[in-house]
Amino acid sequence: MMIIAVDGPAASGKGTLSKRVAHHYALAYLDTGSLYRAVARDTVIAGGDPRDEAAAVAAAEKLDPKTFEDPGLRARGVGEAASIVAAHAQVRAALLAYQRAFAAQPSGAVIDGRDIGTVICPNATVKLFVTATPEERARRRYLQLAEGSIPVTEDEVLADIRKRDERDKGREAAPLVKAEDAHLLDTTNLSIDAAFKAAIDLIDAAL
Numbered sequence: 001m002m003i004i005a006v007d008g009p010a011a012s013g014k015g016t017l018s019k020r021v022a023h024h025y026a027l028a029y030l031d032t033g034s035l036y037r038a039v040a041r042d043t044v045i046a047g048g049d050p051r052d053e054a055a056a057v058a059a060a061e062k063l064d065p066k067t068f069e070d071p072g073l074r075a076r077g078v079g080e081a082a083s084i085v086a087a088h089a090q091v092r093a094a095l096l097a098y099q100r101a102f103a104a105q106p107s108g109a110v111i112d113g114r115d116i117g118t119v120i121c122p123n124a125t126v127k128l129f130v131t132a133t134p135e136e137r138a139r140r141r142y143l144q145l146a147e148g149s150i151p152v153t154e155d156e157v158l159a160d161i162r163k164r165d166e167r168d169k170g171r172e173a174a175p176l177v178k179a180e181d182a183h184l185l186d187t188t189n190l191s192i193d194a195a196f197k198a199a200i201d202l203i204d205a206a207l
């Protein structure tokens with residue numbers, strides 16, 4: 001059973017890459033960021049504050065996987081709220097079983113997030129740590145947001161990204177860090193196709 005763990009900071013391109021890798025090897029795919037985004041959304045809908053651990057845990061315990069595909073989850077602001085709920089250890093604990101069960105399905109899986117190689121699937125078949133400079137990630141996210149006609153400047157996106165990096169790396173519960181045995185894939189100067197090819201080469205070589 002093949003499990004490919006993909007971690008990296010916000011807007012590193014890991015989602016696009018993971019989807020293509022999953023398709024290439026015919027594996028199921030889970031974007032774990034959508035779990036934290038959905039918890040943030042549900043906390044606010046229930047009238048709670050994402051900073052309140054008990055409110056966020058209550059949302060995490062009731063989370064419905066059918067609602068992970070909501071396009072509203074990609075909105076600017078939801079990522080920020082997601083990184084707030086994601087810093088609560090009990091929220092992470094409430095989401096652990098779902099992620100491990102997903103990884104354990106017989107067909108194998110590609111799972112992306114921040115702590116997949118370190119906490120969720122420490123025994124993954126292959127681990128990738130996908131990164132790019134903050135400026136390049138801001139540029140990509142800005143183009144994405146502009147396509148969706150969201151009014152925002154590239155500098156605002158860069159500030160969002162730096163803030164989220166800081167929170168994801170600096171938290172005590174499962175901080176964003178490259179697993180020792182993860183392959184580093186810096187996509188700063190790579191097209192989507194080139195990043196995909198580099199990922200496939202790394203994975204094939206590790207199998």
Ligand code: C5P
Binds near residue numbers: 010011
């Ligand atoms: O990857 P994405 O930007 O959708 O993730 C949103 C937020 O969820 C991240 O900034 C991070 O704080 C949190 N997250 C996490 N662990 C994961 C996936 C996402 O803490 N495995």
